[in-house]
Amino acid sequence: MNPRSLAFRLAAWYALLLSATFAVVGFGTFYGLGQYLRAGLRDSVERRSQQIEQYLQQTAPDVSDATIGEAITTRLAPEDNNRYVRVTRASGQLVYHSGLPADRSFDPADIAPLPQPWPAGRAARAVTSASGDLLITSVPIAAPSGRYLVELGYSLQPLESAERRLLELLAVLLPVLVVFATGGGYLLVQWALRPVDQMSDTARQISIQDLEARLPVVPTGDALQRLSISLNHMLARLRDSVQTSRRFLADASHELRTPLTIVKGELQEIVSREQCSPELAERVGSVLEEVARLESLVSSLLMLSRLDTGDAQREWVEVNLTELASGTAEQMRLIAEDRGVLLQPGELAPVTVRGDRSRLKQVIVNLLDNAIKFTPKGGTVSVHTRLYDGHGILEVRDSGIGIPDSALPHIFDRFYRVDEARSREDGGAGLGLAIVRSICSAHGADIEVDVQRAPEHGSCFRVRFPVSSRGG
């Protein structure tokens, strides 16, 4: 769980808010219930008390304490009903005092007499005693037989234990609820963010080579939908602009070809004339060589732009890569020999890939040509094909000068040359490997340089093709 993630932070805030809400609700419930229960208790205590008050007011002036006590016992049975009753005369003389209640929730002997002067009207008080807490209502009565103070009380024990039970319940239930709600909230946020994950997965697969893919639009009608739609519009504009620039490159290189061909034709015509002086022939020849260089540059650019615009997949067939590799190596053997480099076929296991034969050949030619160019006299260049891990592998290894680490990330870039001086002398424009990579990506293949597999610190270029059929 990542503490900086949106899901985690939302869940944390959610837990905090929920805890605060539950704390307020819990406190309110606890306090409200306490008040409600106390009010009910007071109400019922007062109703009992009124029974005694009515009785006292109806008594004769000479009524005895024993008669009053008997009447109270008959009407209320305080001990059996766990109630506290005390009747006191204005003189402080005790008329009646109830005994120990059946449930022994308090001891009447612990209840101190209410000090004089008594309150003028009905009053309720909570009495804390060593044996238990009581709610006692007291009321002064003026009866024919004199003034009395009637006190009647209920034990607070059931109420307090109910409160305690509520507190225990809240203390256990609320944290559990918070944990569940927070966990659920975390999962919900993750679930809600899943479309965003899908969008980023798709976005990761969109490259400048393939701007056709679009993000999934979740029809939620909210910010997520608007985001994916906006991003898709952006992709469409990006694709249009990339297509425009590719089209421009393709058109430009195409348009350059015709004037170049005309220039070349005219110059060749001059050189071929009988009356052409050797000096003029030499000069025009030099220009023609540069024209040839320009032509090759333009045709490389045209090829790259055609690969970019994606019309590479037209003539795809099953190509026997092994045969193509060994055949091309054979054709180039003399070039290698001319430079004193040994070009030999290596391990050539049968591999068949789907693709454009002449473009695949271009890959092999460019890789071999590079390998031969950058291998000193006496070195070796070898070409290998094999099946590995569900891929058709083409490898061109050389024992050449190798590639410096700093150049490795750039060697497939257009017009990049590791060594300006050396490459120019060989006539390379720095497009060979760029073409190789474009052809590879048009074939769904990836290309890498593996310095480890190369003999004697040379280079090893490895192309991994998806294999078209099992057993090739």
Place this chain on the structure above:
Amino acid sequence: MIIEHVWDQSFEGLTNIVDVYVRYLRRKIDDAFAVKLIQTIRGVGYTIRAAG
């Protein structure tokens, strides 16, 4: 062009493959003789003719 007839477009733009092969031909055809049959016209290509 020789390169398009013998090899294919894959070799276009690179390479001195024709020069190399012509050099091998020269070695086999012309080296032993005073009159060279294979002539180079710079910027244009190669021709077979008896030089004057």
